[in-house]
Amino acid sequence: MIFKYLLLVIIFLILSGCAHETNYPNFSSKSNQYASPSGKILHSEGNIIKYGTPDLEQHAMDCKLSPNGKILAVEGRFYLVLVDTKTNKIIRQINLKNSFLSKKYSGNMYSGIIFSNDGKHIYWTTSLGDILEATLTKNDVKVK
Template sequence: MPYNRLLAPAGQVVAYGNADLENHALDVQLVPDTPLLAVEDRYGVALIDTTQRNVVARWTYADDARTKGMMSTYSGLKVLRQEGVVHLL
């Protein structure tokens, strides 16, 4: 925040990833019928268990040679359950 202002979170903060990189959540969606929260960040997508307050899975652009070096600026995140299968888009 500009002018040395601090923000107080409204809930519990779950920090993950490399603290040396500028990173923050760009979009979040609850996964239907689960305690999971899908989080799109600058470098990939994470699944956070809201009951345990920890990251249970993470996919990063650096994990794939086709997307290595890429960064998200904001594309949006959708979570869809279709015929019993969860899709992250």
């Protein structure tokens, strides 16, 4: 009988901990500080570079620095963005949502970004197991 009440108390404590209200701090975007859904404070040490389309899900899933350190490739759910590391400006944005890839990879997850040794090509994988390639000198993406 005690075991039954003890179990009910444990369940009650677990459930009461799951349902609570949290007041998140309101930070100005100028301060580079934001509150995450978990309540932790996120602080950017550098500049925040915004990219993509506001009506699509936006978050960086992976990133890789080019072999010469001049380009940062940022992989998102619908974009591959190339950032000039000296100026922090976006030099190219490949929209995967509106390309021929969207027919096959709509809602797909991408990961594992890497540059070729000469820095002229970028490769990344899809959750379907395909390898995609973007050439830095051309505006194309192809399946390897």
